[in-house]
Amino acid sequence: VTQNPRYLITVTGKKLTVTCSQNMNHEYMSWYRQDPGLGLRLIYFSYDVKMKEKGDIPEGYSVSREKKERFSLILESASTNQTSMYLCASSLIDLTYEQYFGPGTRLTVT
Amino acid sequence: GENVEQHPSTLSVQEGDSAVIKCTYSDSASNYFPWYKQELGKGPQLIIDIRSNVGEKKDQRIAVTLNKTAKHFSLHITETQPEDSAVYFCAAGPGGGSYIPTFGRGTSLIVHP
Numbered sequence: 070v071t072q073n074p075r076y077l078i079t080v081t082g083k084k085l086t087v088t089c090s091q092n093m094n095h096e097y098m099s100w101y102r103q104d105p106g107l108g109l110r111l112i113y114f115s116y117d118v119k120m121k122e123k124g125d126i127p128e129g130y131s132v133s134r135e136k137k138e139r140f141s142l143i144l145e146s147a148s149t150n151q152t153s154m155y156l157c158a159s160s161l162i163d164l165t166y167e168q169y170f171g172p173g174t175r176l177t178v179t
Numbered sequence: 180g181e182n183v184e185q186h187p188s189t190l191s192v193q194e195g196d197s198a199v200i201k202c203t204y205s206d207s208a209s210n211y212f213p214w215y216k217q218e219l220g221k222g223p224q225l226i227i228d229i230r231s232n233v234g235e236k237k238d239q240r241i242a243v244t245l246n247k248t249a250k251h252f253s254l255h256i257t258e259t260q261p262e263d264s265a266v267y268f269c270a271a272g273p274g275g276g277s278y279i280p281t282f283g284r285g286t287s288l289i290v291h292p
Contacts, residue, residue, distance in 0.1 A: 108284040108285050109223070109270075125281075156222055167213075168223075168225065172221055173222055
């Protein structure tokens, strides 16, 4: 699982997109947010290109599953409280099976 | 929704000692309990998981135990090594296609040589 970019610095109000790619033919892909002391929180997940579902913290985010291999996280108008580490994951069947995580994207919004 | 509590937040042990990390969950419908290890600068990696139809699972130096009555599960690492130093996360959630895992807050394990 790869993520691009790995590091991103932007200003409030800007639109940005973080892209995740996997080459394992996995059906499910997910976006998590990781903050110190809060663990991992699910933002959105997707099954193939047909379905996407909200996770625990979808507010302020949207997603796009352009094709089975690629899942993008979109911040339409970045805010400082979205400064965080973002992790993408993929899994073969559903989220009750092993999730393979990418290395993360560190986002700073000033 | 599900609530997962993980303790301790930091665990420091000497090489060769055992380490135990505990998680409790609130939703009795939860039936899948994975443990992930995250090394510095990397994404989490699954190290072991357990489903509600078994009480214990082992893989070499790592074991997980599940007590459904008490709604808690634990990760046991024996004969710890410096390379076990990492952040460990537990998770829980009900099964099925709409499973959304709830993660614990993480435990930073430090193994001193």
